[in-house]
Amino acid sequence: MKISPARIAxxxxxxxxxxxxxxSSVLLPLYEEKLEQIDRGLCHEITLGVLRKRIYLDKLIEKLTNGKKIDSAVKTIIRIALYQLQFLDKIPAHAAINDAVNLTQRAKKTSAKGFVNAVLRRFTREKPELNFNDEVERISVETSHPRWLVEKWILEFGIAETERLAIANNETPKLDFRFTAKTTEAVKKSLENKSIENEKSFLRELAENGKIYFQEKASQLVAEVVGLKENESYFDVCCAPGSKFSFVNYLSKTKDKLFVGGDLYEQRLKTVRRICENVGAKNYSLLAYDAEKFLPFADEIFDAVLLDAPCSGTGTIRHNPEIRYFLAEKDIAELSLKQRAILQNASKLVKHGGRLIYSTCSLESEENEKICKEFLAENDAFYQVRPNVSENFLTEEGFARTFPQRDKMDGFFIAEFAKK
Ligand SMILES: C[S@@+](CC[C@H](N)C(=O)[O-])C[C@H]1O[C@@H](n2cnc3c(N)ncnc32)[C@H](O)[C@@H]1O
Structure with a gap:
């Protein structure tokens, strides 16, 4: 029983x-490291493909099995095979089907082998079309986003924009990186003439040595908005894993001033330390706390405070396609309570004349505009200022927003407040 290592992975x-x-962003590199070069691409394609098409594939399975209840391992095996049969031209049908049947045996679901074989053969014979009850269902199934999320986005962005957003969420994002304190002129020169997509292994080697750092453009934008001026002290309230913290440090001209980051768990701060050491960040301190409860500092001691808040992450579905299935509608309300509490605590630490920056990688107004408007209504020592970003990212209300479908960037929100 020989099964392709790519399909097993x-x-x-x-x-x-x-x-x-x-x-998937954590698991794929771990598995791919152990695969031969030829299997890596297929494992990557199948994993992300199934995640990006899961609702669509499940609708097909429902139709092919007349709504039969299916064991979850068996369902995963059928999804993998259907994805290949429907979307991958170069895979022979018999290879996808035989491996699916053998995977069923390998997963100790021997009694389901005949069923898996029959479902997949039926698909190749009938190639069934899907029908939808309404436009919301069509967008939800075709783009594989849960119906509640599609409905929510339609209320916020309109139906056409929601469809564009949902389609963009399934596109492969390009690989972004930035320079670090260890990027030499020679490295910059060598990068000038290289096509990024063709040079992934070269980039990976540079990143391993801290000479560049992989960071999505919208995440970089947050650090650029912070843009510390000379001799400003800085506090990053939720800094793990450290992407923005280490970039603000790189961009900063501050010397001998407080440059502090913290997060909920010591374990996550270890990652921040590792990243900071790798990219050559300097003069920083880190500590653990629960920012929702209490921040262990005296009031009004920092010139700039960033709260890059824990959020639903709906702006990062391109990079984390599984997020859409993990989230439930009630999570958004719970997260906004948390965001509101942390923002309130963080604001106390801002000096008079200082700045408070609030950001999320969420597309949801409950986690963004709504939090900021409530904060301003309850804190008259603060007023809103325009984040320093190019015009195209500014909203009418003076916040910064990026969108996958409009900017080919993850969906971030940035607000800036100044303290009187
Ligand atoms: C969006 S992530 C921050 C990303 C980070 N700024 C970066 O650029 O790498 C949100 C962080 O908030 C942290 N967090 C969640 N609840 C927290 C709390 N109550 N107190 C402190 N940190 C918390 C999470 O552990 C997570 O690391």
Missing amino acids: AFEILTKIETEKAF
Whole structure:
């Protein structure tokens, strides 16, 4: 029973995502490291493809099985095979089907082998079309976003923009990186003439040595908005894993001033330390606390405070396609309570004349504009200022927003307040 290692890896990754709420961005590199070059691409394609098409594939499965209840491992195996049969031209049908049947045996679901084979053969014979009850269902199924999220976005952005957004969420984002304190002139020169997509292994090697750092453009934008002026002290309230913290440090001209970051768990701060050391960040301190409860500092001691808040992450679905299945509508309300409490605590630490920057990687107004408007209504020592970004990112209300469908960037929100 020979099964392609790529399909075994994809099955194991998808199972972990389903059962442990793990992230593909963490699991894929771990599995790919152990695969031969030729299997890596297929494992990547199948894993992300199934995640980006899961609702669509499940609708097909429902139709092919007349709504039969299916064991979750068996369902994952059918999703993997259907994805290949429907979307990958170069895979022979018999290879996808045989491996699916063998994977069923490998997963100790021997009694389901005949069923898996029959469902997949039926698909290749009938190639069924899907019908939808309404436009919302069509967008939800075709783009594989849960119906509640599609409905929510339609209320916020309108139907056409929601469809564009949902389609953009399934596109492969390009690989962004930035320079670090260790980027030499020679490295900058060598990068000038290279096509990024063709030079991934070169980039990976540079990143391993801290000479560049992989960071999405919208995340970089937050650090640029912070843009510390000379001799400003700085506090990053939720700094792990440290992408913005280490970039603000790189951009900063501040010397001998407080440059502090913190997060909920010591374990996450270890990652911040590792990243900061790797990219050559300097003169910083880190500490753990629960920012929702209490921040261990005297009031009004920092010139600039960033709260890059814990959020739903709906702006990062391009990079984390599984997020849409993990989230429930009630999570947004819970997160906004948390965001509101942390923002309030963080604001106390801002000096008179200082700045408070609030950001999320969420597209939801409950986590963004609504939080900021409530904060301003309750804190008259603060007023809103325009974040220093190019005009195209500014909203009518003076916040900064990026969108996958409009900017080919993750969906971030940035607000800036000044303290009187
Ligand atoms: C969006 S992430 C921050 C990303 C980070 N700024 C970066 O650029 O790498 C939000 C962070 O908030 C942290 N967090 C969640 N609840 C917290 C709390 N109550 N107190 C402190 N940090 C918290 C999470 O552990 C997570 O690291």
